[in-house]
Structures are given as C-alpha cells and as structure tokens.
Amino acid sequence: MFSTPMSELRPAVSASSSMEAGRQRQGRLWSNMKEVCELLHLPAISTLNAEELLFQHVQFKTGQRIHTIGQSFDTLYIVNSGFLKTVLIDEFGNEQVLSFPMKGDLLGVDGIHSRHYTSEAVALSDCDLILLPFKKLTALSRAHLELENMLYGVMSRELVREQAMIGMLGALSAEARVARFLVSLSERFAQMGYSSKLFNLRMTRHEIGSYLGLTLETVSRTLSAFNEIGMISVDQRTIGIKDAEALRSLRRLPPSRTRGKSVQARLRATARAEPATAELPAEPLLAAY
Amino acid sequence: MFSTPMSELRPAVSASSSMEAGRQRQGRLWSNMKEVCELLHLPAISTLNAEELLFQHVQFKTGQRIHTIGQSFDTLYIVNSGFLKTVLIDEFGNEQVLSFPMKGDLLGVDGIHSRHYTSEAVALSDCDLILLPFKKLTALSRAHLELENMLYGVMSRELVREQAMIGMLGALSAEARVARFLVSLSERFAQMGYSSKLFNLRMTRHEIGSYLGLTLETVSRTLSAFNEIGMISVDQRTIGIKDAEALRSLRRLPPSRTRGKSVQARLRATARAEPATAELPAEPLLAAY
DNA sequence: CGGGCTATTGATGTAACTCAATAAAGGTGG
DNA sequence: CCACCTTTATTGAGTTACATCAATAGCCCG
Numbered sequence: 360m361f362s363t364p365m366s367e368l369r370p371a372v373s374a375s376s377s378m379e380a381g382r383q384r385q386g387r388l389w390s391n392m393k394e395v396c397e398l399l400h401l402p403a404i405s406t407l408n409a410e411e412l413l414f415q416h417v418q419f420k421t422g423q424r425i426h427t428i429g430q431s432f433d434t435l436y437i438v439n440s441g442f443l444k445t446v447l448i449d450e451f452g453n454e455q456v457l458s459f460p461m462k463g464d465l466l467g468v469d470g471i472h473s474r475h476y477t478s479e480a481v482a483l484s485d486c487d488l489i490l491l492p493f494k495k496l497t498a499l500s501r502a503h504l505e506l507e508n509m510l511y512g513v514m515s516r517e518l519v520r521e522q523a524m525i526g527m528l529g530a531l532s533a534e535a536r537v538a539r540f541l542v543s544l545s546e547r548f549a550q551m552g553y554s555s556k557l558f559n560l561r562m563t564r565h566e567i568g569s570y571l572g573l574t575l576e577t578v579s580r581t582l583s584a585f586n587e588i589g590m591i592s593v594d595q596r597t598i599g600i601k602d603a604e605a606l607r608s609l610r611r612l613p614p615s616r617t618r619g620k621s622v623q624a625r626l627r628a629t630a631r632a633e634p635a636t637a638e639l640p641a642e643p644l645l646a647a648y
Numbered sequence: 649m650f651s652t653p654m655s656e657l658r659p660a661v662s663a664s665s666s667m668e669a670g671r672q673r674q675g676r677l678w679s680n681m682k683e684v685c686e687l688l689h690l691p692a693i694s695t696l697n698a699e700e701l702l703f704q705h706v707q708f709k710t711g712q713r714i715h716t717i718g719q720s721f722d723t724l725y726i727v728n729s730g731f732l733k734t735v736l737i738d739e740f741g742n743e744q745v746l747s748f749p750m751k752g753d754l755l756g757v758d759g760i761h762s763r764h765y766t767s768e769a770v771a772l773s774d775c776d777l778i779l780l781p782f783k784k785l786t787a788l789s790r791a792h793l794e795l796e797n798m799l800y801g802v803m804s805r806e807l808v809r810e811q812a813m814i815g816m817l818g819a820l821s822a823e824a825r826v827a828r829f830l831v832s833l834s835e836r837f838a839q840m841g842y843s844s845k846l847f848n849l850r851m852t853r854h855e856i857g858s859y860l861g862l863t864l865e866t867v868s869r870t871l872s873a874f875n876e877i878g879m880i881s882v883d884q885r886t887i888g889i890k891d892a893e894a895l896r897s898l899r900r901l902p903p904s905r906t907r908g909k910s911v912q913a914r915l916r917a918t919a920r921a922e923p924a925t926a927e928l929p930a931e932p933l934l935a936a937y
Numbered sequence: 938c939g940g941g942c943t944a945t946t947g948a949t950g951t952a953a954c955t956c957a958a959t960a961a962a963g964g965t966g967g
Numbered sequence: 968c969c970a971c972c973t974t975t976a977t978t979g980a981g982t983t984a985c986a987t988c989a990a991t992a993g994c995c996c997g
Contacts, residue, residue, distance in 0.1 A: 447815045455814070455819050468804060469808050469811060471801060472805040472808055473805075478811060507790075510800075512761050514800070514807070516761040518757055519761055519766050521811065522746055522758060523736075525744070525817065526738065528818060528861060529817060529859075529860075532952075532953095563974085563975065563976085564975075564977095565975080569819075570818075571818075572818035574954060575976080576955085579976060579978085580953095580978080595975085852943065853945095863986055864943090865944095872945070884993085885944095
C-alpha cells in the first residue's frame with residue numbers, strides 16, 4: 360500500500376500514504392457556466408450561452424492532494440462539495456495551514472504568478488471539484504466582460520480575506536482567534552445551507568492550531584473553556600454554537616499594541632465632526648475564563 | 649491648519665492631521681506603458697505603441713493618505729518613488745500594518761472586489777505614484793494579451809506575498825520575524841539600486857511591530873540584541889547589515905508546533921526515494937542573546 | 938528652547954508554549 | 968467481532984517568550 364512509485368518530481372513533497380491525484384471519471388461529470396457562477400455567488404453571465412461551455416468535474420478522496428508545491432500551474436479549481444486545506448511547507452517540512460476551502464471556494468490562484476503552485480491543497484473529506492483551465496478562462500473573459508470582472512473580483516476577494524487573516528494573526532489573542540474561527544465556520548455552514556448551530560469540524564486541532572498560529576493544546580483548552588462558560592458545546596469534532604453573539608464580540612486585544620496614539624489621533628480629528636458617537640467607553644471584555 | 653472641512657463620508661476615518669489627497673500636479677507628470685512595465689519588472693508590451701498611452705503621476709507628501717478604507721475604488725497605483733504603509737483599521741481604531749510598499753509595488757488591488765478600498769495607504773515619505781485607472785486597464789488588457797497576463801500575475805504575486813506573511817506570523821519567533829524583515833528590506837533596497845548593507849528605516853518601531861505582530865519594545869530589544877551580537881548595527885533608523893547570512897538563517901521555530909507528525913510522515917514517505925539527504929541533524933539555533 | 942514624538946532599557950507579569958500522561962476514537966487485519 | 972495500533976483529543980504542571988508598565992533620553996520641528 361505504500362508502494363506508490365514516486366513518480367513525482369518534487370523534493371520532500373511526494374505521494375503520501377494515500378494515492379496521488381488520480382482523477383477518476385465518474386458521477387456527475389460536467390457543469391456549465393451558470394452553475395459555476397452560482398457556486399461563486401455571482402450573477403449568471405447573460406451573454407454566455409450557458410449550455411455550450413462545459414467544465415469537467417474531478418473527484419478526490421480524503422487525503423488526496425489536489426496539487427503540490429512547485430507543480431506546474433494550468434488550472435483553477437472550484438469546490439463543488441467537500442472540505443480541504445491548503446498549506447505552505449517550510450524548509451523543515453513543517454506545514455502551515457493557509458485556509459480551509461469548502462463549497463464555492465476557488466483554489467489555485469497562487470499559481471498564476473509563477474506558473475507554479477506555491478501551496479499545496481489536500482482533501483479533508485471526499486471532494487468534488489470543478490476544473491477551470493486558466494487559459495480557457497482568460498480567453499473566454501476577453502469576450503465576456505462579466506467573466507473578466509468575476510475573475511478579478513474573486514482574486515481580489517481572496518486577497519482581502521488574507522489581509523483579514525494577517526490582521527487577526529497580528530492583533531488578536533488566542534481566545535479571540537478561536538472564537539472568530541468558530542463564527543466564520545458557522546457562517547460558512549449557514550451559507551451552504553447546513554446548520555450554523557451544530558456542525559462537525561473536518562480538521563484536527565493541530566490543523567486549526569496551525570491555521571490560527573497556535574498550538575493544538577491551546578486550541579483544545581480554549582474550546583474546553585468556551586464549553587465551560589456555555590458559549591459552545593464540544594464533543595470531539597462536534598461543535599454546538601450556544602451563544603453566537605458572545606463568540607462574535609469576544610476579543611481581548613493585547614491592548615496598547617497598536618492603539619494609543621493612533622486611536623487618539625483619530626478621535627481628536629473627528630471630535631468636532633462627530634459629537635462623541637459610538638465609542639464604547641470601556642469595552643466589553645468578556646474573556647476571562 | 650486643522651480646519652479641513654471634513655467633507656468625508658467615512659466614519660472614524662477622515663482627514664488627519666495632514667491634509668487629504670489633494671493631487672497637486674507638478675514635476676514629471678506622465679508615464680507610458682513601457683515605463684510602467686519596467687517598474688513592475690515585466691517585459692515591455694510589444695504590441696502596444698508605448699508612446700500613445702500615458703498614465704498620470706500624482707505626488708503625495710509625507711503623512712498624506714492615498715486612499716482610505718471604504719472609499720470607492722476606481723484606480724490602482726504604482727509606486728514610482730517614496731515609501732508608504734498600508735493598514736487595516738479595526739473596530740477600535742487600531743491600526744494593523746499590512747505592508748510597506750515602495751518603488752515598483754502595486755497599490756489598491758484590495759478595492760477591486762467590493763469596489764471599495766478595504767485598506768488605507770499612507771505616505772511615509774514624499775511619494776510619486778502613477779495612476780492606473782482600473783477600467784482603462786482592463787479595457788486595454790482585452791486587446792493586449794501581455795497586459796492581461798501582467799494584471800493577473802501581479803495580483804497573484806500579491807496573494808503569494810500575503811501567504812508568506814501568514815506563514816511567518818503563524819510560525820516564526822519574534823527574532824526570526826525581525827531578522828526576515830531586515831533581510832527583505834535589504835533585498836528590496838538592493839533591487840532598487842540602493843545599498844543593501846546600509847539603509848534607513850522609513851517606519852517607526854511601532855509600525856514595524858504592528859507589521860510583524862509584535863510590540864515596539866520587542867522590536868527595539870531584538871534590534872539591540874542583533875546589534876550586540878554584531879549581526880547588524882543600529883542607530884535610530886539607520887541599519888547596517890553586518891552578517892546577512894546569519895540573519896537569513898536565523899530561525900527559532902517554536903519547535904513542535906507544526907512539526908512532529910507531518911515532518912516525520914514526509915520523511916517516512918521519502919525515505920527510500922532520497923537516502924537521507926540534507927536533514928540538518930540538530931539545526932543551527934543561533935538565537936540566544 | 939521647550940514639547941511632542943520616538944527609541945531604549947529595566948523590572949515584572951502572564952498568555953501561550955512545552956512536555957508528559959491518559960483516554961477516547963478510528964482503522965486494520967486476523 | 969475483537970485485539971491491536973495509530974491518530975486524535977484532553978488535561979495538568981512547569982517554563983518561557985513576549986507583553987506590559989514605567990522611567991529616561993535623544994530627535995525633530997516649530
């Protein structure tokens with residue numbers, strides 16, 4: 360079973376315990392543009408005859424890699440179903456989780472620049488992805504303004520998401536990070552039509568920790584703490600959201616870090632313009648477990 | 649002097665101590681496509697008559713904002729000269745520095761998705777920027793393949809850069825972050841034709857700290873420590889790089905975080921393929937000041 | 938020549954990491 | 968189906984890297 364022939368060309372990154380991206384054709388195989396647009400939460404492209412253009416589906420089983428670092432780039436992927444992670448791998452082989460893509464998310468954008476993927480995507484569950492050959496996409500986009508907008512828009516959205524991530528890693532406490540992580544998962548599930556109150560984590564504590572810049576123990580402890588307070592219920596990978604509002608407003612800013620001067624300057628500047636608006640005199644601070 | 653009339657529509661983010669983006673026209677005013685491509689380190693676009701298409705320059709003085717959060721988006725900027733910072737501002741007015749753009753960098757990509765900038769860009773020195781009206785750019789790109797590639801490429805590059813940032817924030821120690829920051833600055837300066845061995849920081853310790861997810865004290869102390877060891881020299885904002893290699897290889901991974909399982913799995917998988925290659929038995933560890 | 942930024946440095950605190958032990962879950966093969 | 972092994976999760980005790988608070992001194996600018 361470990362006998363995959365190592366046909367890879369990449370260094371440490373090679374076929375894992377599970378097998379390599381062997382795209383088996385089966386199940387529902389093709390999507391048209393309309394379905395693709397729906398997945399991306401975009402208005403369908405009117406000028407495009409939806410039935411003509413078809414995009415192929417590919418299935419991956421849990422543990423399989425969609426693409427590896429350094430592999431040459433030629434296609435983007437949209438997640439049609441299933442859960443994945445994308446990771447960076449440093450010079451020691453350590454994984455750094457970058458995202459947990461799920462239905463509607465776009466994969467592979469990082470490969471455009473250098474024509475090689477710079478991250479690795481792995482299926483955390485059985486997945487169904489739609490292949491978007493990049494060349495084909497850009498060619499099409501020349502004829503269809505809306506598609507062009509979509510492409511730029513989706514890439515920009517990805518960038519904004521990462522900026523938010525940087526902000527979170529740079530400024531929030533462990534508890535706040537975990538809380539936000541749960542909230543954002545909950546919202547994603549809601550958006551996908553699942554329950555936002557009760558769901559299963561598809562990733563390990565270790566992966567969550569990597570994603571949030573924390574250790575798995577800290578993640579575990581924080582979840583337990585939230586459980587104690589009654590904000591959530593935790594049983595292994597089953598999470599129940601009991602008090603979404605508390606989660607949402609939970610922040611314990613490492614206070615003075617970026618505050619102080621800047622905030623005061625801003626207050627000064629707006630003082631007369633806005634006569635003491637919503638300034639939250641002392642802020643909630645419902646951390647402390 | 650504080651009497652700017654507050655014509656803004658944004659909440660806390662409004663005209664600061666310095667004046668608002670008042671684009672004074674002067675100096676060298678226009679660039680053609682060839683110059684733009686050079687700035688972005690891209691091969692010039694052959695199919696484009698370089699002289700016809702001109703892009704306007706705009707100057708900003710130290711402290712001025714190029715764009716603010718929420719402001720409606722319609723143009724990208726390329727830095728022609730000068731130094732800037734881009735920041736996110738959270739619900740309490742805290743700044744989170746996202747990047748320090750300089751010559752050749754692209755600004756404003758985050759605005760494409762929602763048609764509003766989601767970050768704020770501020771000049772840290774007098775700057776000269778080139779305006780790239782986004783509509784104009786995309787229109788052009790339909791006729792000129794290379795320009796289209798450039799656009800996607802630059803956006804993708806930006807994304808990759810942010811992914812690297814996330815990796816750094818998620819996994820590296822304070823010292824490693826500061827070291828890498830110095831190295832990357834040094835490389836940027838070299839690339840711009842300045843000395844890579846001696847340069848001035850354009851930003852405060854506070855801004856560096858925000859960028860790296862550290863406090864200004866930690867940044868200051870770390871610089872002092874590097875100075876003690878002789879890796880660099882520090883005098884206020886003047887930095888001398890003494891031992892670039894040491895800086896480059898300085899990492900003190902908070903060890904087990906992401907390692908352990910993953911690294912071992914990988915080693916196992918490649919064991920036979922690569923008969924014990926470069927594994928650095930105990931790793932350098934030249935931290936300890 | 939003040940007065941506000943900015944940087945440095947020290948003393949102290951604590952959030953999060955590390956190490957370690959246990960237990961529960963999940964998968965595999967007999 | 969049950970023993971076995973691996974992976975994952977939980978929890979405790981001790982450590983430490985970094986933050987916090989505070990005091991001083993150098994810069995820069997009007």
